[in-house]
Amino acid sequence: MQRYARQYNVAPEKLATVALTFRKHALLKSGAVMKKPLTLDEYMSSRFIAEPLRLFDYCLINDGAVAMVLTTAERAKDLKKKPVYISGFGAASELSTQSSMPQNY
Numbered sequence: 001m002q003r004y005a006r007q008y009n010v011a012p013e014k015l016a017t018v019a020l021t022f023r024k025h026a027l028l029k030s031g032a033v034m035k036k037p038l039t040l041d042e043y044m045s046s047r048f049i050a051e052p053l054r055l056f057d058y059c060l061i062n063d064g065a066v067a068m069v070l071t072t073a074e075r076a077k078d079l080k081k082k083p084v085y086i087s088g089f090g091a092a093s094e095l096s097t098q099s100s101m102p103q104n105y
Contacts, residue, residue, distance in 0.1 A: 016043040019056040
């Protein structure tokens with residue numbers, strides 16, 4: 001984002017447009033996480049997370065998420081590209097999971 005902002009001379013107020021618009025659209029949904037509009041002043045006074053991105057440039061519930069399409073080793077043998085075998089993985093989160101299946105499923 002730093003490179004993009006420098007290359008295209010994007011002012012911080014222009015970056016704010018994305019967060020402000022997303023908040024405005026989110027408030028149209030009853031299940032919105034944040035329940036009040038975001039102002040330009042609030043955006044501009046929020047802390048930097050990784051400059052030029054501020055707190056409100058980040059998604060509240062899924063930043064850092066990763067998706068992988070996995071298959072069995074047997075099926076992978078028939079694919080065009082050489083498979084990558086996964087021998088282990090780890091994850092950590094302090095957020096509650098909103099999309100997991102109930103424990104008694």
